[in-house]
Amino acid sequence: MRRHENEVEGLNLRILVVTFEARERAEAYVRETGLRWPLLIDRQRVLYGAYGMEHGRWWAIWGPATLWAYIRLIGRGHRPRRPTGDIHQLGGDILVDPMGMVALHHVGKGPADRPALSALFERIQQSQGDHR
């Protein structure tokens, strides 16, 4: 996502990142990564649950797609830490339009399953074009 910061600049888009991990870990993550978007803490996983982000299946968490995702991360210079949180918790992405309606609801089946950001940005640009 951080590789797309320039594309985000030109859109009427706000980004929030949500974690279920403890505040100390979240604060350390922001310090270590220089994350530029707010990192919200949902310890009780209420918002996760509201969007159907529960626990993933073993194969989805530990399968080859996950291994490949980690290899790509390491290839980009990132050094993954030993996980401290619940590794089976699924993540995902929700896009909300300016009227407050859900425009995209993606629950990842595993660590490697995320929507293409370029397609998401195109969708926003198209919508903004339609309203001009």
Add this chain to the structure above:
Amino acid sequence: MKSKVGSPAVPFALEDTAGTVHRLERYRGHWLLIMFHRHLL
């Protein structure tokens, strides 16, 4: 779970690492991408 596309977004009030509380309504008028992390790497 059934997709929520086309439904109103789920309201929330969550604190960030700086102590600021973020609410859904604050983002009305903007596109909002909410990225849910798995465990933090």
